[in-house]
């Protein structure tokens with residue numbers, strides 16, 4: 001998981017499939033990012049913001065009661081404890097600082113679950129920038145609380161009514177809006193998707209999760225690395241950030257997708273939203289709508305680096321159903337007193353299933369990134385059937 | 392004869408080029424639409440092959456695309472329709488790269504050629520990513536048209552002009568397709584910059600909405616591409632005849648604005 005170079009390639013994936021109008025802009029973002037990342041002043045500012053504003057480092061919490069039930073040693077990397085409640089803030093603060101450094105006054109973002117939108121609105125408020133957030137109408141209904149949070153923070157939330165009215169359409173609309181405003185606006189991608197340099201830049205900003213976890217695991221496991229490193233995959237940013245800390249170790253990397261949005265597991269090679277990767281498509285090459293109870297996993301593809309890790313066999317990608325994910329929320333809530341985001345619950349559901357099936361050997365050590373907290377999902381869970389609920 | 396040679400020939404005869412766009416399969420009578428364009432004086436027709444996620448298109452073409460897909464339009468079906476249409480003007484397909492990649496670039500280009508298409512526009516395939524398709528297109532005798540934007544820096548603009556085939560597509564504004572109230576100044580500036588690097592035909596597109604716009608843009612460029620303004624009318628229920636008449640008005644405006652002798656204008 002290194003630098004993909006100027007062409008932005010991860011094996012045969014990645015690249016910059018954007019209209020000519022955006023080519024020069026993407027090149028400038030890349031150049032600015034390379035400079036910023038090698039500037040200790042920039043790195044210090046970011047580290048300081050992550051410390052005093054986000055609350056990093058986030059803890060590594062041993063899940064003691066659940067571990068005993070599953071017969072494995074499960075450790076949770078607590079991105080749910082960050083300010084704004086998900087890992088998205090790590091990347092957004094990096095990009096917002098970069099935008100300011102580039103003289104941009106306006107952030108444009110797309111959001112599914114609303115967490116990236118809330119993070120963008122937060123960073124914009126903190127750094128004195130404007131924020132415009134595109135969100136599918138269906139997600140606006142599902143995530144009303146986050147819409148209100150964004151507005152409270154001063155962001156404009158723009159409803160997108162085309163297509164499936166979810167994340168994929170919001171992404172398309174954000175890119176269209178950007179083409180007309182490249183002078184003043186920075187497109188702040190929410191995951192490891194989009195044209196070069198975005199997948200690489202977003203992973204670099206999210207790498208803080210994996211780097212912290214590596215050190216924390218070493219302390220917890222007497223200098224060893226975990227046997228398994230597990231994270232949920234929508235576009236794949238929390239997973240990419242987590243994996244980056246362990247890719248050079250013997251840990252097995254597992255990305256967990258929603259059964260209805262499994263770009264890595266079930267997608268075919270294609271080009272969408274600026275990069276070549278794996279996307280759900282029909283036999284004619286049209287993109288198929290994704291469906292997931294977790295708005296943040298409702299995307300028909302994955303970032304190019306995940307497609308590459310999959311081809312290499314370095315990471316494997318598994319799928320989990322809506323019901324399994326909902327059940328996993330309840331399980332963690334009742335064993336550990338933690339209500340995870342539905343997205344993160346997918347990763348947990350795989351661990352539960354794999355432990356039950358004996359796929360995880362007894363006593364295996366498992367690091368799981370809890371990408372976010374479940375507050376935003378309570379109405380989804382309340383209105384749907386809650387598995388395991390006695391009533 | 393290649394697309395480029397046909398366009399060059401018309402230009403040499405003193406004619407400004409008019410290329411209307413139609414979304415393939417937008418209505419069951421879309422071939423009538425295409426024929427109406429030819430009758431109204433089109434020099435080439437751009438045929439959109441609908442893709443589910445047309446990220447460079449504004450609201451009108453998005454709607455046209457989604458309507459075509461909802462009516463069951465497919466690349467295969469549209470190419471079959473074109474193969475039977477036998478039009479006398481060159482046909483230029485336009486679509487997003489995923490559809491090319493899905494079919495495989497060689498198969499895709501061969502299918503275009505077999506349907507009588509002689510040019511291809513792929514708006515999400517910039518110069519740096521175009522090598523593979525450029526090769527397949529060349530072997531199938533398809534001219535792969537590249538786009539230039541107002542922000543394209545000079546050395547890159549020269550490369551685009553050099554590598555483009557058929558014509559160079561000058562994107563008039565920083566934005567998506569769609570109707571606009573004026574032709575942006577950036578259009579004229581871009582055409583002038585292209586002129587300095589190439590004698591390949593230069594066509595201006597994006598936002599050309601009225602006969603006045605068309606005439607204005609065609610003063611500096613070799614021609615114009617008109618899409619959303621026509622598709623808006625189709626979506627609103629206009630007949631092929633009505634939309635053809637609108638294009639005929641553009642034709643007249645473009646022709647009347649030609650200076651005596653048909654020579655090239657440089658804008659005052």
Ligand SMILES: Cc1ncc(COP(=O)(O)O)c(C=O)c1O
Nearest residue numbers: 234235236237238296343371372
């Ligand atoms: C809590 C949470 N986890 C995971 C995701 C999925 O994104 P990614 O795959 O980029 O980590 C989201 C996206 O909205 C999210 O809000």
